[in-house]
Amino acid sequence: MELQEAKQQFIDTWGALGSEWGINKSVAQVHALLLSASNPMSTDEIMEKLVISRGNANMSIRQLVDYGIVYKKHIAGDRKEYFVAEKDVLKWAMKIAVMRKQKELDPVMDILKEISKNTEKDKTPEGKEFHKTVKDIQVLTDQLETIANKLFNTSGGDLLLKLIKLMM
Amino acid sequence: MELQEAKQQFIDTWGALGSEWGINKSVAQVHALLLSASNPMSTDEIMEKLVISRGNANMSIRQLVDYGIVYKKHIAGDRKEYFVAEKDVLKWAMKIAVMRKQKELDPVMDILKEISKNTEKDKTPEGKEFHKTVKDIQVLTDQLETIANKLFNTSGGDLLLKLIKLMM
DNA sequence: TTTTATTTTCAGAAATTTTTGAAAACTAAA
DNA sequence: TTTAGTTTTCAAAAATTTCTGAAAATAAAA
Numbered sequence: 001m002e003l004q005e006a007k008q009q010f011i012d013t014w015g016a017l018g019s020e021w022g023i024n025k026s027v028a029q030v031h032a033l034l035l036s037a038s039n040p041m042s043t044d045e046i047m048e049k050l051v052i053s054r055g056n057a058n059m060s061i062r063q064l065v066d067y068g069i070v071y072k073k074h075i076a077g078d079r080k081e082y083f084v085a086e087k088d089v090l091k092w093a094m095k096i097a098v099m100r101k102q103k104e105l106d107p108v109m110d111i112l113k114e115i116s117k118n119t120e121k122d123k124t125p126e127g128k129e130f131h132k133t134v135k136d137i138q139v140l141t142d143q144l145e146t147i148a149n150k151l152f153n154t155s156g157g158d159l160l161l162k163l164i165k166l167m168m
Numbered sequence: 169m170e171l172q173e174a175k176q177q178f179i180d181t182w183g184a185l186g187s188e189w190g191i192n193k194s195v196a197q198v199h200a201l202l203l204s205a206s207n208p209m210s211t212d213e214i215m216e217k218l219v220i221s222r223g224n225a226n227m228s229i230r231q232l233v234d235y236g237i238v239y240k241k242h243i244a245g246d247r248k249e250y251f252v253a254e255k256d257v258l259k260w261a262m263k264i265a266v267m268r269k270q271k272e273l274d275p276v277m278d279i280l281k282e283i284s285k286n287t288e289k290d291k292t293p294e295g296k297e298f299h300k301t302v303k304d305i306q307v308l309t310d311q312l313e314t315i316a317n318k319l320f321n322t323s324g325g326d327l328l329l330k331l332i333k334l335m336m
Numbered sequence: 337t338t339t340t341a342t343t344t345t346c347a348g349a350a351a352t353t354t355t356t357g358a359a360a361a362c363t364a365a366a
Numbered sequence: 367t368t369t370a371g372t373t374t375t376c377a378a379a380a381a382t383t384t385c386t387g388a389a390a391a392t393a394a395a396a
Contacts, residue, residue, distance in 0.1 A: 056355050129206055247340095
């Protein structure tokens, strides 16, 4: 397989996966393109490679920069801005996970907590059953969150490996 | 807060969360409705409560049944089919996770594996760098999968708690 | 069998999301 | 300044996804 062909497949696959998980296809493709690039790329190069409009390219890049998984890179004597992807997989995977948790999961958990509180005093069988359902979701989420925090907030890159051995 | 109001908020919140994560809003709402119901519900009741069409209700229910997180329930002397949600949170959360992994993640990982193999022999700096990027994603994914399998394939419901203590 | 209740299907409509592209807003050099 | 290169914005168009509703299929009762 030709290298360029392999890179293209990586970009396409990544874009499709993003779509299925609620990440814009263009955003995922720009990310994949920068991940597979050896050099910083300008907006024009990204537009050309992915065959997308300037507006789309600009917005997608900005989102990735906001996520903190793509960096701006200044090249001396050039007025254009260039972009580079964070290549440390654990680093960017963590950032995406933390960002989505904060933005999408945390508000939901807050509401569930509120619902749980507001149904706590309901003594009807129906009320008690519903309260338990909501409470159970909360407890499981809290536990998973605790585990995720442990995994992520420890700096060591081989934490996962250690954990796997620990669990054997 | 009125119990019915709390349930409605649960349904709305769950539907919105689903949308953000690539799960159809109606599907997520039907799931939430059944989770919050004390009794089995018929298609007509679901249509009425969520104000959705018969086609939509039917398809959403079927998808949940296919996922294995909603069960059909026969009521003697009644021709209608009724539906109940799996109430054990760990059970349904696991089923959703396993299903999405198989359907959406595994095929992507297979392709990445193939890309990785096909770029292995490329000795150019560009080829080596790209190969490493893909390989790194694979390794991290494999590690996370191993951990998830350990968490999920052990039957004990308090495994998470044990693990949390273990990691302290 | 025929009738009646219920479920499933799916083409088209509606809603939502994504993308475009050109104008406006910047920014740095001349 | 003014000019030229670059980035940002956003209304409208396009693409995609979701939903509807009525007809077809299925299944149980008469």
